[in-house]
Amino acid sequence: MTPSFSTWTQITMLHMYLLVTRLRCFDKETYRMWQSMLVDNFFQEAEDKMDIVHHISSRGLRQRYLQDLFMVWRGVMVAYDEGLMRGDAVLAAAVWRNMFKAQPDVDARHLAAIVSYIRRSISRLDRTPDEVFILHAGGELFSDTKAWPPPTADLGLVDEPATKEMVLLLKEAERLEAEQAKTAPVIETVVEEAEKAADKAASA
Known part of the structure; x- marks a missing residue:
């Protein structure tokens, strides 16, 4: 002001x-x-x-x-x-x-x-x-x-909910990334097996 x-x-x-x-x-x-x-x-x-x-x-x-x-x-x-x-x-x-x-x-x-x-x-x-x-x-x-x-001290209280929400979002993103890292090799194996089966069926 x-x-x-x-x-x-x-x-x-x-x-x-x-x-x-x-x-x-x-x-x-x-x-x-x-x-x-x-x-x-x-x-x-x-x-x-x-x-x-x-x-x-x-x-x-x-x-x-x-x-x-x-x-x-x-x-x-x-x-x-x-x-x-x-x-x-x-x-x-x-x-x-x-x-x-x-x-x-x-x-x-x-x-x-x-x-x-x-x-x-x-x-x-x-x-x-x-x-x-x-x-x-x-x-x-x-x-x-x-x-x-003074009121400026209350800015921390104002930002606190948003900060907590951001922390939760980051944790959720990390969890999803970790899950994807675990499932990625399995998915690759399934895809490879499916491709082999398709090749075998085509050659027969």
């Missing part, structure tokens, strides 16, 4: 969504408070990037962009929620539409790796105690790449 404001937005929203799924485990008041703080911080950071990095000096223009971003955020939550409920194919489609802008040439392995990363992250967050989550949800959870490997 090419670094851009849109890319940063989608990657950040993905991790916000992961945090929101964990926040839903808290009581309604706590969940709403933390989600509001999370979203507010994101939009403040987004506006700062527009101003400082992309030099959008007009506050009115930034506000219009932020309104569009808010609609994107709501769509992301709905799409990923649907994917979690309906299965990996639907989740992959949501990732494809949002993170990759529905580009037709996206590597399916990358989609599968991100889906695996989402599932793995949600599972790990679910096992994280409340107090640990609250203390480290500000970014430390995802910053340690050893404790929390």
Whole structure:
């Protein structure tokens, strides 16, 4: 993915969504408070990037962009929620539409790796105690790449079934080749005997 404001937005929203799924485990008041703080911080950071990095000096223009971003955020939550409920194919489609802008040439392995990363992250967050989550949800959870490997680490999991299947196919090919090597002399002998019998019958 090419670094851009849109890319940063989608990657950040993905991790916000992961945090929101964990926040839903808290009581309604706590969940709403933390989600509001999370979203507010994101939009403040987004506006700062527009101003400082992309030099959008007009506050009115930034506000219009932020309104569009808010609609994107709501769509992301709905799409990923649907994917979690309906299965990996639907989740992959949501990732494809949002993170990759529905580009037709996206590597399916990358989609599968991100889906695996989402599932793995949600599972790990679910096992994280409340107090640990609250203390480290500000970014430390995802910053340690050893404790929390990035989506590229899931490419191995994506390739593993294909690798196993290839190994099985190679073993089957070797078995067939060995069987053919054993039966080849027998076939040659049978053919020779048949030819001799045919010659004898012809001479008689």
